Amino acid sequence: MYLFEQYGMEGEEQFNFSSLKDLNFPLHFHRAYEIIIVEKGEMSITIEERNYHLTANEAVFIFPNQLHKLFTPEQSVCRVLIFSPELIGHFFSSYKGSAPEDNRFTVTEIPEKQALSSVYAQKAVLYRYCDKLIRSTTFETIKVSSKRKIIQNVLLYIDNHYQDDCTLKDVTKAIQYDYAYVSKVFYIYTNLTFTTYINRYRLTQATYLLLNTEKSVSDIAQTCGYKTLRTFNRNFKELKNVSPSVFREENKDYGKKT
Structure with missing residues (x-):
């Protein structure tokens, strides 16, 4: 799945384009670059400690390993381009070890998936966005604190183990840090308990x-780490106000459009 934190780890030229509805995703990071363009509605995006409120035709350019989370207050449709650093090698080499002071920029044209079928079209669009970013902001050297490194290790562990039993006790044992300290730091960064x-x-x-595969609801529940379908249904309904089956039915045409 394109949102996995390890996307882009292969060290090859990879490119993924998606159109996503009402996107929400908790704090995460990955080696890949990510560009999120709001097409309709609005989104709130936090990158490191900066908060951005985006409306139509606004975008953010997220650099490798930048901690970020995504939230849709009401409704949104956005285009997401996630790609390996190798795809824009010259830009990556020039700004390696740096990050933009302001990740936001504006777009005048939103690309369509069919127009990005070749690697040349992909690079053309990406370098155009690189140019927009360079013209709109300055860059600063990335500083990695010990607390931030802990969070990265915790998030990476979750990405590798969320399909199985995954507790904070397991994480702290794996990364060899004190349970109480990690719990405190994790809450400060995410504003959520580990369980939540x-x-x-x-x-x-x-x-x-649910939106992009034909897997059954029970298979999805198991794939995503739920031991019982009942628990999955209950938790999903608490978040989306509808059951997984109803959610899929209401959005059955959405995945076909992307």
Whole structure:
């Protein structure tokens, strides 16, 4: 799934384009670049400690390993381009170790998926956005604190283990840090308890699978780490106000459009 934190780890030229509705995703990071363009509605996006409120034709350019989370207050349709650094090698080399002071920029044309079928078209669009970013902001050297490194390790562990039993106790044992300290730091960064976070993470992955695959609801529940279908249905309904089956039915034509 394109939202996985390890996307872009392969060290090859990879490109993924998606049109997503009412996108929400808790704090995460990945090696890939990510560009999110709001087509309709509005979105709130936090990148590191900066908050951005985006409306139609506004976008953010997220750099590799930048911690970020996505939230749709009411409704949104956005285009998401996620791609490996190798695809824009010259830009990556020039700004490696740096990050923009302001990740936001505006777009005048929103690309369509069919227009990005070749690697040349992809690079043309991406370098155009690189140019827009360079013209609109300055760059600063990335500073990685010990607390931020802990969060990255926790999030990476979750991405690798959310399909199985995954507790904070397991995480702290794996990364060899004190349980109480990690719990405190995690809440400060995410504003969520570990249990709430991993439930949100699993439900976000489940939402994507409901919209973009033909897997059964029970298979999706199991894939996303739920031991029982009953628990999955209850948690999904608490988040979306409808059951997974109803959600899929109401959005059955959405995935076909993307």
